[in-house]
Amino acid sequence: MPLSFEVTARCPVTGARAGKLHTSRGTISTPVFMPVGTQATVKTMTPEELKSLGAKIILSNTYHLYLRPGADIVAEAGGLHSFMNWDRAILTDSGGFQVFSLDSLRKITEEGVTFRSHIDGSRHFISPEKATEIQMQLGADIIMAFDECIPYPCTYEYARESTLRTSRWAKRCLLTHKKEEQALFGIVQGGTHRKLREMSVEALLSLDFPGYGIGGLSVGEPKPLMYKVLSYTLPLLPADKPRYLMGVGTPDCLLEGVARGVDMFDCVFPTRVARNGTILTRKGRLVIRNARYARDFSPLDPQCTCYTCRNYSRAYIHHLFRAKEILGLRLATIHNLALILDLMAAIREHIAAGTFARFKADYLGNNQ
Amino acid sequence: MPLSFEVTARCPVTGARAGKLHTSRGTISTPVFMPVGTQATVKTMTPEELKSLGAKIILSNTYHLYLRPGADIVAEAGGLHSFMNWDRAILTDSGGFQVFSLDSLRKITEEGVTFRSHIDGSRHFISPEKATEIQMQLGADIIMAFDECIPYPCTYEYARESTLRTSRWAKRCLLTHKKEEQALFGIVQGGTHRKLREMSVEALLSLDFPGYGIGGLSVGEPKPLMYKVLSYTLPLLPADKPRYLMGVGTPDCLLEGVARGVDMFDCVFPTRVARNGTILTRKGRLVIRNARYARDFSPLDPQCTCYTCRNYSRAYIHHLFRAKEILGLRLATIHNLALILDLMAAIREHIAAGTFARFKADYLGNNQ
Numbered sequence: 001m002p003l004s005f006e007v008t009a010r011c012p013v014t015g016a017r018a019g020k021l022h023t024s025r026g027t028i029s030t031p032v033f034m035p036v037g038t039q040a041t042v043k044t045m046t047p048e049e050l051k052s053l054g055a056k057i058i059l060s061n062t063y064h065l066y067l068r069p070g071a072d073i074v075a076e077a078g079g080l081h082s083f084m085n086w087d088r089a090i091l092t093d094s095g096g097f098q099v100f101s102l103d104s105l106r107k108i109t110e111e112g113v114t115f116r117s118h119i120d121g122s123r124h125f126i127s128p129e130k131a132t133e134i135q136m137q138l139g140a141d142i143i144m145a146f147d148e149c150i151p152y153p154c155t156y157e158y159a160r161e162s163t164l165r166t167s168r169w170a171k172r173c174l175l176t177h178k179k180e181e182q183a184l185f186g187i188v189q190g191g192t193h194r195k196l197r198e199m200s201v202e203a204l205l206s207l208d209f210p211g212y213g214i215g216g217l218s219v220g221e222p223k224p225l226m227y228k229v230l231s232y233t234l235p236l237l238p239a240d241k242p243r244y245l246m247g248v249g250t251p252d253c254l255l256e257g258v259a260r261g262v263d264m265f266d267c268v269f270p271t272r273v274a275r276n277g278t279i280l281t282r283k284g285r286l287v288i289r290n291a292r293y294a295r296d297f298s299p300l301d302p303q304c305t306c307y308t309c310r311n312y313s314r315a316y317i318h319h320l321f322r323a324k325e326i327l328g329l330r331l332a333t334i335h336n337l338a339l340i341l342d343l344m345a346a347i348r349e350h351i352a353a354g355t356f357a358r359f360k361a362d363y364l365g366n367n368q
Numbered sequence: 369m370p371l372s373f374e375v376t377a378r379c380p381v382t383g384a385r386a387g388k389l390h391t392s393r394g395t396i397s398t399p400v401f402m403p404v405g406t407q408a409t410v411k412t413m414t415p416e417e418l419k420s421l422g423a424k425i426i427l428s429n430t431y432h433l434y435l436r437p438g439a440d441i442v443a444e445a446g447g448l449h450s451f452m453n454w455d456r457a458i459l460t461d462s463g464g465f466q467v468f469s470l471d472s473l474r475k476i477t478e479e480g481v482t483f484r485s486h487i488d489g490s491r492h493f494i495s496p497e498k499a500t501e502i503q504m505q506l507g508a509d510i511i512m513a514f515d516e517c518i519p520y521p522c523t524y525e526y527a528r529e530s531t532l533r534t535s536r537w538a539k540r541c542l543l544t545h546k547k548e549e550q551a552l553f554g555i556v557q558g559g560t561h562r563k564l565r566e567m568s569v570e571a572l573l574s575l576d577f578p579g580y581g582i583g584g585l586s587v588g589e590p591k592p593l594m595y596k597v598l599s600y601t602l603p604l605l606p607a608d609k610p611r612y613l614m615g616v617g618t619p620d621c622l623l624e625g626v627a628r629g630v631d632m633f634d635c636v637f638p639t640r641v642a643r644n645g646t647i648l649t650r651k652g653r654l655v656i657r658n659a660r661y662a663r664d665f666s667p668l669d670p671q672c673t674c675y676t677c678r679n680y681s682r683a684y685i686h687h688l689f690r691a692k693e694i695l696g697l698r699l700a701t702i703h704n705l706a707l708i709l710d711l712m713a714a715i716r717e718h719i720a721a722g723t724f725a726r727f728k729a730d731y732l733g734n735n736q
Binding site for chain 2: 039040041043044045046064068069073076077083084085294295297311312313315316318319320322323325326327329330
């Protein structure tokens with residue numbers, strides 16, 4: 001087995017669970033948040049900085065790396081870990097989400113998807129086989145089956161057709177995948193239709209993946225609807241396999257996802273908004289460019305112990321953003337990631353201590 | 369004395385000298401290169417990264433800090449060191465160079481200079497008194513007299529008038545300056561006219577500054593002409609005071625400046641070209657975006673031991689630049705600064721060992 005998973009604690013009130021995901025590149029305590037390194041770099045950060053924040057696994061995007069620099073160059077470099085100097089675990093997505101986001105630029109058939117590069121407009125074709133091969137070349141520890149991420153809203157008919165196709169594609173990925181040290185996860189689709197989610201889970205379970213992604217959420221649907229889909233979908237998945245809610249990463253969604261039994265998350269949210277000057281704090285968000293922070297010599301979040309909060313004031317970071325200085329993007333990214341990773345560590349501790357439900361209520365109460 | 373200087377070694381062949389500049393924030397071995405932190409940050413870098421490269425003193429720009437965030441905010445933060453989290457020495461320029469670079473936006477009188485902000489077009493007036501007061505507020509360890517940087521080429525008449533005015537301004541700066549822990553340096557001007565340089569030195573020496581800048585060079589004149597001006601100007605300055613060649617920082621100019629007795633340098637060159645993807649190596653420059661580096665898995669400079677060269681390949685940094693990733697700017701900046709600071713360390717060692725002349729010839733021979 002390239003990967004093994006054990007549940008080590010369960011919340012007595014919610015569906016939350018803590019666990020250990022053992023990979024050949026270290027053990028990852030779950031629930032875990034994976035910072036996103038789209039183009040073989042978590043934007044603005046070095047690997048050492050990510051480690052100092054406690055990141056144990058990062059996500060990178062197959063679509064982007066396939067187009068640039070190309071999977072062959074990454075393979076020649078000895079794989080993604082070596083290319084980007086990151087020796088902890090990596091998960092790559094399948095490229096499906098990005099390809100399907102291209103919208104008018106792509107065409108879907110049973111065989112796969114034809115699309116145009118967002119970089120230079122060049123034509124490309126990705127099939128389940130090709131997505132798997134590319135991910136084998138990249139060499140991540142966990143890779144994802146090639147799926148179609150159904151948009152929201154979407155007709156039942158289209159969602160059904162797409163979900164059935166994604167299940168057929170999952171099988172083709174599995175048949176293509178030949179890399180023992182790598183784990184291939186299936187992805188549950190089905191949009192916001194309970195029947196289709198059940199159908200998707202059933203098809204995937206027959207293929208027996210070592211872990212399952214929950215895709216097609218956080219794509220524009222109201223949050224309560226996302227929570228509802230999670231509430232009826234997660235209990236269908238085997239308790240002894242990790243469950244990964246794709247593309248979700250705001251504090252409220254992390255807490256609600258964990259409460260429903262999610263083990264893994266990824267999202268560009270904390271890093272993307274950081275570069276935009278939006279700072280996450282334990283009491284909500286602040287926009288650091290705002291004039292009110294020009295003479296505020298307190299740290300971004302007085303409760304935070306990250307490098308940024310230990311050493312710099314809001315006034316300084318306000319200045320850096322106004323002056324368009326890269327250090328501002330770095331300091332904000334460090335802080336936002338620290339806040340999310342600290343939240344996940346607190347979640348794990350509270351699940352172990354049996355106090356998660358209370359912690360969740362308190363956190364959501366403060367974070368308005 | 370806020371500052372003291374001692375010469376510890378002299379080159380037996382050239383005019384090069386090694387020394388120690390003692391400040392209240394540590395001793396700086398000279399000849400020294402000061403990385404430039406224009407807007408209270410050395411672009412892309414944290415203070416810890418600068419320290420790990422061996423930087424002992426950085427430069428920051430009064431003009432920029434005066435406009436943004438404003439000297440009052442920096443003072444309220446406890447001064448520039450505290451504002452930017454840098455506890456080693458800082459030198460601020462007087463703002464003269466930037467103001468005079470504004471060209472059509474400024475007007476000079478005996479009293480001072482009226483100019484428009486490059487940020488918002490607002491009108492400002494800086495006099496020698498005001499430039500000194502701003503620098504007192506910023507709180508750097510070494511500050512510079514407010515001078516006019518004469519353009520090249522320039523008529524003898526204008527250069528003479530300007531140089532005389534700069535000398536009168538130097539006196540006004542000295543009379544304004546009341547901060548014992550801060551050292552105020554005078555600036556030798558005079559353009560490329562030997563007689564005016566002599567006149568400038570004479571006027572400054574009568575004011576007895578603790579150190580002297582050499583201004584108005586590297587402003588477009590041919591390098592041999594700059595070297596010539598240095599050759600006849602530096603011997604006029606007292607041997608026991610530090611000499612700072614302003615705005616100079618390419619390897620060849622550093623070596624030629626040191627050979628003529630310069631102790632201190634600053635320049636945006638290594639950091640600015642880094643962000644443009646131009647990499648300095650011990651064998652010349654390379655443009656990392658060039659397609660030839662896409663599959664080059666060797667370090668930027670095989671002879672370099674910096675963080676970047678220990679951990680990343682040309683192929684990866686090529687990818688980061690192509691993908692417009694900030695980590696690329698960071699890694700290139702670290703490397704270019706490391707190369708320049710390593711060069712300065714080697715220069716100091718060779719002066720101490722009496723082998724500087726040979727080292728200089730070898731370095732310039734390799735670095736074509």
